[in-house]
Amino acid sequence: EVQLVESGGDLVQPGGSLRLSCAASGFTFSNYWMAWVRQTPGKGLEWVANIKQDGRDKNYVDSVKGRFSISRDNAENSLYLQMNRLTAEDTAVYYCARDVDGALDIWGQGTMVTVSS
Amino acid sequence: QSVLTQPPSASGTPGQRVTISCSGSSSNIGRHSVNWYQHLPGTAPKLVIYRNNQRASGVPDRFSGSKSGTSASLAISGLQSEDEADYYCAAWDDSLHGHVFGGGTKLTVL
Numbered sequence: 428e429v430q431l432v433e434s435g436g437d438l439v440q441p442g443g444s445l446r447l448s449c450a451a452s453g454f455t456f457s458n459y460w461m462a463w464v465r466q467t468p469g470k471g472l473e474w475v476a477n478i479k480q481d482g483r484d485k486n487y488v489d490s491v492k493g494r495f496s497i498s499r500d501n502a503e504n505s506l507y508l509q510m511n512r513l514t515a516e517d518t519a520v521y522y523c524a525r526d527v528d529g530a531l532d533i534w535g536q537g538t539m540v541t542v543s544s
Numbered sequence: 545q546s547v548l549t550q551p552p553s554a555s556g557t558p559g560q561r562v563t564i565s566c567s568g569s570s571s572n573i574g575r576h577s578v579n580w581y582q583h584l585p586g587t588a589p590k591l592v593i594y595r596n597n598q599r600a601s602g603v604p605d606r607f608s609g610s611k612s613g614t615s616a617s618l619a620i621s622g623l624q625s626e627d628e629a630d631y632y633c634a635a636w637d638d639s640l641h642g643h644v645f646g647g648g649t650k651l652t653v654l
Contacts, residue, residue, distance in 0.1 A: 462643070464589075471546065472581070472589065472632050474643035486642050522588065529636050529643065530579045530594035537588065 429453035429533055431523050436538030443513050443542070449506040449523030449535060457501040460526035463508050465519035466537075473519075476508065477526050490516070513542045547572060548633055548646035555652040561621040564649045566633030568614050572644055576636040578616040580609055583630045583648075592631075593618060620651075628653045 435447040447463070462477035476487045476497040485497050496509040506523050518541050524531035549567040556562040566578065580593035591600040593609035596616065606622045616635075620627055633646040 466583075471630075471648040472583070472634075472645045474634070474645060477643070488642050489640065524589075528595075529577060529634075530591055530600075531581070531589070531634075532591045532594070532600065534588040534590070 431525065431533055431535035433521065433523050433535045433538040436521065436540045438541045438543065439513055440544050441514055441542055444509070444511045445513065445540060447508040447510070447521055447523075447538060447540070449508075451504045451506065451525075454525070454533075456499075456504040461499060461506045462524045462526045462531060463497060463506075464522045464524055464531065464534075465517075465540075466522070467516070467519040475521070478506070510540070513540075515542050518542045546647040547637060547640070547644040548635065550631075550633060550646035550649045552647065553650045553652065555654055556620075556623045557654045558623055558625065560623045561619060562623060562651065563620075564618045564631050564633075564651070566616045566618070566646050568616075568635060568644075570614060571639040572614075572635045572637040573611065573616055574614040575638060578609065578611050579634050580618045581632045581634065583632065585630075589632070623653055625653045627651060 430452045432450045463475040478485045478497045494512045498507045520537040522537045523535045525533040577595045581589045582592050583589040596611040597609045608619045630648045632648045637644045
């Protein structure tokens, strides 16, 4: 079964850091771009970042540039999102998704990140 | 304010046909394919339409997509109660060098 499972979401203080993980199974992870998307409470979906198959090409939404870093370990079939200098505006459910020519065809169930003092 | 503009809500009765619009610009919809997602609160979003008009695996043929210029639309015919969800359009944006989503449309089946 093709599956993505996120983990690492937590309550963190403003200015803190958090690392999200996404475990992939059921497909050849190294063949696909991967992405992170978030949904803030009561609002819509927002694309956060994506990463190429070999990890050398990465793109970010402007609001997280310089604070978040996307990475992957193809040997471990895992995707990561390192989040630094977190603010209340980063509070959201974070989803990882498989990216096929821009279409996000497989999604995880999401992990909740709450930034609050 | 989302880069792609969708109506905040849409509604229809069972069996009706509804359409949801998505308006963009030359830097996104005008140059790139549009994808549509269905999202029920508390669940993972689901791809329904990709490359403007291709149905994703398992999506019934009641769902269709189209694109013209800098706008796109999602149509759902034979509306069913299970179609009640939030729908989002999305596309790559050359100016932002990233994907952009519409603000989402909440579809209510009356």
